Amino acid sequence: MMASTANDTLDETPEVGGPSPEIIGTPMPQGERIRFGAAEYNEIADFLTEEAAMLDDVEYLKWFDMLHEELIYRMPVRVSRPINDGNQFAGDMCHFDEDKSTIMLKCRRLIMPYAWSENPSSRARRILGTIRVFRRDAPDEYDVTSSMVVVRYRRDMEIISGKRVDLICRSPEGFKLKRRTILSDQTTMLTQNLTIFL
Amino acid sequence: MATQSIATMPRAERKPLGAFRLKDGSTLEDLIDYEHREVALRVLADPEIFDIEMDRIFARVWQVVAHESEVPNRGDFVTRYLGRDSVIVSRDRTGAIKVVLNACTHRGMRVCRTDAGNSNQHVCPYHGWTFDHSGRFLGSPLAAEQMHGSTREKSELGLRAARVEIFCGMVFATLDEDAPPLEQHLGHAAWYWKLMFDVADGGLEVIGAPQRFTIKTNWKCPGEQHAGDGYHVLTLHRSLLTLFRKGDSEGADLASGLNVNWNGHGLRCVDLQRGIDASTDLNTDTALERLRKRPPGGLSPAQIEKLPEMLTPEQLHVLAFHPPQVGGAFPHAGTFTTPAPLPDGTMSWKTAWHAFVPRAPGEIEFFNWHLVPKNATDKVREQMARASVMAFGISGFIETDDADTWPTMYESALGHFGAKGKLRYGALLGEKKPAGWPGPGHVHAGVSKDDNQWNWWMRWAEFMSGDPYGDKIHDKWVA
Numbered sequence: 001m002m003a004s005t006a007n008d009t010l011d012e013t014p015e016v017g018g019p020s021p022e023i024i025g026t027p028m029p030q031g032e033r034i035r036f037g038a039a040e041y042n043e044i045a046d047f048l049t050e051e052a053a054m055l056d057d058v059e060y061l062k063w064f065d066m067l068h069e070e071l072i073y074r075m076p077v078r079v080s081r082p083i084n085d086g087n088q089f090a091g092d093m094c095h096f097d098e099d100k101s102t103i104m105l106k107c108r109r110l111i112m113p114y115a116w117s118e119n120p121s122s123r124a125r126r127i128l129g130t131i132r133v134f135r136r137d138a139p140d141e142y143d144v145t146s147s148m149v150v151v152r153y154r155r156d157m158e159i160i161s162g163k164r165v166d167l168i169c170r171s172p173e174g175f176k177l178k179r180r181t182i183l184s185d186q187t188t189m190l191t192q193n194l195t196i197f198l
Numbered sequence: 199m200a201t202q203s204i205a206t207m208p209r210a211e212r213k214p215l216g217a218f219r220l221k222d223g224s225t226l227e228d229l230i231d232y233e234h235r236e237v238a239l240r241v242l243a244d245p246e247i248f249d250i251e252m253d254r255i256f257a258r259v260w261q262v263v264a265h266e267s268e269v270p271n272r273g274d275f276v277t278r279y280l281g282r283d284s285v286i287v288s289r290d291r292t293g294a295i296k297v298v299l300n301a302c303t304h305r306g307m308r309v310c311r312t313d314a315g316n317s318n319q320h321v322c323p324y325h326g327w328t329f330d331h332s333g334r335f336l337g338s339p340l341a342a343e344q345m346h347g348s349t350r351e352k353s354e355l356g357l358r359a360a361r362v363e364i365f366c367g368m369v370f371a372t373l374d375e376d377a378p379p380l381e382q383h384l385g386h387a388a389w390y391w392k393l394m395f396d397v398a399d400g401g402l403e404v405i406g407a408p409q410r411f412t413i414k415t416n417w418k419c420p421g422e423q424h425a426g427d428g429y430h431v432l433t434l435h436r437s438l439l440t441l442f443r444k445g446d447s448e449g450a451d452l453a454s455g456l457n458v459n460w461n462g463h464g465l466r467c468v469d470l471q472r473g474i475d476a477s478t479d480l481n482t483d484t485a486l487e488r489l490r491k492r493p494p495g496g497l498s499p500a501q502i503e504k505l506p507e508m509l510t511p512e513q514l515h516v517l518a519f520h521p522p523q524v525g526g527a528f529p530h531a532g533t534f535t536t537p538a539p540l541p542d543g544t545m546s547w548k549t550a551w552h553a554f555v556p557r558a559p560g561e562i563e564f565f566n567w568h569l570v571p572k573n574a575t576d577k578v579r580e581q582m583a584r585a586s587v588m589a590f591g592i593s594g595f596i597e598t599d600d601a602d603t604w605p606t607m608y609e610s611a612l613g614h615f616g617a618k619g620k621l622r623y624g625a626l627l628g629e630k631k632p633a634g635w636p637g638p639g640h641v642h643a644g645v646s647k648d649d650n651q652w653n654w655w656m657r658w659a660e661f662m663s664g665d666p667y668g669d670k671i672h673d674k675w676v677a
Contacts, residue, residue: 075593079407080313092579093406093568097587101541105588108441109595115437117602155605156414187313188563189411193601194593 028165029134029143044133044144044168047175052126055197060107063197064100068169068176073098075162075182075198089183095194096182103197110195117195124152124196140170141178148182150198158191160184160198215254215664220246230659235626235648237655239619242416243611248559255529255661256281258374260383262531262553263287265567266295266367267403273316273331279555279563280373285360286310286320287369290331297360297371298333304346309357314407320357333357366395367402367569368551378667385673386639387463390522393513394535395549398497398571399504402549405583409566409591415604416611417530417556418658420564422621423600424526424533424552425464425654426457428646434599441595442539456520457627457650460639461673462528462657464650467520467637485511485518494521495535495549496571496578512636528657530554538585546578546585560608564601566591623648623655640673 034041047066054063075096076089098106110118130147143166150160167179182198219225229238229247241247263278264287275288277300284300286309302309302322309320309329319336320329326339327346335355338345346355360371363380365388370380381388395402413420423430432439456467483491489502494517497505505514516522523536532552537545553565568586570579589596610616625648631641642649653673660666 077407077409082312082315085312085315090406092583093404093409094583094587095409095411095592097584099541102584102588105441105541106595109437112437112440114433115595115599116434117598154602155609187410189409189592191411191592192413192605193411193598195598195602 029132029145031137031143032135034133034135034142040135040142041131041133044142044175045131047168048128048131048144048146048166051177052128056125058121060111064104064107065173066175066177067100067103068171068178069100070178071098071100071103072179073103073197074180075184075194078184078187080187095184095189096198106195115195117193122152122154122196124150126150126198136167142168142170144168148198150196152191152196154192160186160189160191162186162198164198214668217663218250218254220244226659226662229662230655231620234620235623235652236620237623238617239607239611239621240617241611242418242608242621243559243617245559248416248556250662252281252556254664254666255658256556258372258377258666259529259661260363260370260372260377260380261529262368262527262551263297263371264369265402265404265551265569266364266369267572268314268407269295271316273318274314275310275317275320275331276314277310277312278565280360280371282557283373284308285371286357287371288317288320288331291318295362295364295369296331296333297362297369298329298331298357299360299373301357302327303335303355303357304338327355329357333359366391368395368567376667383461384463384527386460386637387458387465387525387527389638390458390465390467390525391527391533393509393517394495394522394525394533395569397501397505397508397517398495399501399508400572402569403572405568405570405579405586409564409568409587411564411592412557413562413564413601413604414560414608415562416559416608417554417562419604419607420532420552420554420562420600421526421528421530422651422654423604424524424531425462425528426459426466426525426646426650428455428457428466428524434603435596437599438596454645455643456632456635457642457646458522458525458637458639459642459650459653461671462654463526464654465522465525465533466646466650467516467522470519470521483518485514488518489514494547496547496574496582498571498574498578501571510636516637526654528654529661530556534590538582538589540581540585541588546581548582548586548590550586550590560605560612564592623652626652 051066073096074094076091077093077095078088079090081088109115113119127149128146132145134143136143146164148162148164152158162182162184165181169176169178217225229241261280264276268276269289272289272291275286278285278287285297286300287297290296300309304327305324307322307324309322328336330336333356335352360373362371365380455469458465493502525533530553534548534550536548538548540546549569551567555563557563570582588594591597627642627644627647627649629640630643632643635641656672660671
């Protein structure tokens with residue numbers, strides 16, 4: 001368990017079985033942790049809630065407005081390895097490897113009637129929890145980790161679970177998602193495809 | 199089921215297996231109709247047929263399990279599947295790649311329980327029985343007590359070893375000691391795959407690790423499609439034509455080219471003079487000039503200049519103007535060296551192998567190995583990874599549509615009346631080899647029709663007949 005002191009960074013207290021930040025290219029939370037209930041925490045949690053609701057409701061355009069222009073959105077491939085045997089993520093191979101332009105391209109496709117993978121639309125709920133917010137050195141930037149369970153129905157039920165490591169920025173237009181790294185709990189994904197965003 | 203099993207026959211007696219008869223009395227002849235070129239839809243869902251496939255196809259045939267770059271160092275291993283058997287693919291102390299059954303000879307426990315790792319020996323976590331990379335039983339704890347017993351010699355207690363051969367860096371294995379050499383299994387299709395996977399001086403390597411995901415479909419849905427179904431692109435992937443193409447042609451030019459098949463394997467050579475380069479000056483270039491302007495597969499300028507030494511002029515011409523880009527290896531692999539767009543619209547490449555590993559009549563595990571030239575620059579490597587993931591595999595805007603529709607073929611075959619339906623392959627081009635075409639195999643120039651997929655089903659039927667390597671097979675390989 002990570003303690004919640006200002007000095008507590010992953011460099012000093014690695015999570016057992018967790019990813020090494022160097023290899024997956026994801027700076028892990030640093031800086032002061034903002035406690036549950038604090039005003040900034042509530043704002044960030046509200047942003048994540050709103051974002052999840054936009055995705056649940058398949059409101060691509062509204063969700064798109066919540067993304068930073070320099071967004072990096074990745075989901076590295078996970079590989080199970082012995083517990084003392086290094087990194088569990090493939091690093092340079094991903095299930096998702098997106099920026100804002102590729103997400104726009106995919107959203108443009110998904111609203112076409114003959115993008116069969118989402119016609120009819122998947123029904124999916126994104127359930128978030130274990131939200132932790134850290135204030136970065138850069139002003140108005142926050143590292144945010146959260147746990148995610150997505151339940152999706154097409155013909156059958158599919159479940160996706162994992163941890164998200166986000167960088168969220170405050171801008172004059174509201175908060176923007178600048179980086180998301182999705183750390184799946186599954187090595188073989190138990191989903192036929194990823195035509196929903198996580 | 200009045201059917202002999204390859205698994206229970208002593209090696210010396212492995213003659214052709216007899217015809218099988220299903221519980222309802224059906225035989226292979228009832229499942230495949232050569233006159234109308236139709237296959238009974240029930241083959242996509244019937245558990246009895248699935249069991250026969252595991253015995254007659256996956257217990258025998260060469261299957262792709264890994265790329266050699268996944269186990270670069272001595273002791274590296276990955277766990278994979280041959281049919282539904284878990285196997286350990288490892289690099290031994292001599293540097294050779296070994297594949298052994300991942301089931302302890304003591305009590306059947308999985309000896310390796312992770313996807314990947316490094317180990318000098320395979321030690322079973324249950325009682326500590328220990329094996330070397332080639333499967334040889336080395337010993338077990340309390341050696342003085344001889345805990346492996348007195349009824350079997352140590353030499354009888356090894357993990358079953360598969361035969362292993364490497365082709366273009368891909369590791370193929372089979373647990374059938376009597377299978378012919380891999381070269382014979384691949385046959386004439388190898389000529390084309392070498393143009394896809396063996397033109398990078400220095401070889402290819404896997405980017406990271408394969409994407410793996412499950413699809414609730416029968417393995418034959420992606421299997422037969424990858425043999426050469428260019429036709430489905432026009433409808434199933436219509437969204438792409440809208441996103442990336444100007445104008446509103448019906449897209450017949452995209453389905454144009456040459457389908458090539460042999461022994462159930464199939465490939466599609468595209469006609470670049472009619473495709474994306476139709477209006478450019480590239481058609482007046484020599485083969486080498488063209489390859490310099492459009493280096494295939496992420497090749498560097500230095501690698502392009504090496505091509506004339508590696509290839510015949512005829513091969514160079516095919517690579518430049520009619521490159522094989524998509525295909526499948528019987529029974530369950532997909533092969534790609536194909537342009538893939540980057541977000542800004544410029545073209546990068548996807549070079550990949552797929553395997554559609556059967557787990558149940560209605561479930562596959564999809565393996566997707568993305569490859570890149572070993573000495574590619576960081577920029578090329580990054581671009582190929584991004585372009586590949588954007589277009590293919592679990593989240594790519596092409597293959598996500600396939601993954602949503604294959605399951606419905608399986609579901610149809612579950613229905614009482616659906617099971618009585620047919621898979622129809624009535625549209626053949628027939629053999630049409632253009633004058634001067636240098637490549638071997640059955641060549642079908644023109645719009646992608648059913649020739650390749652029908653060849654795939656004939657190979658399926660030969661394995662299901664129990665005599666896939668006998669005199670009666672339709673594509674006899676010659677050296």
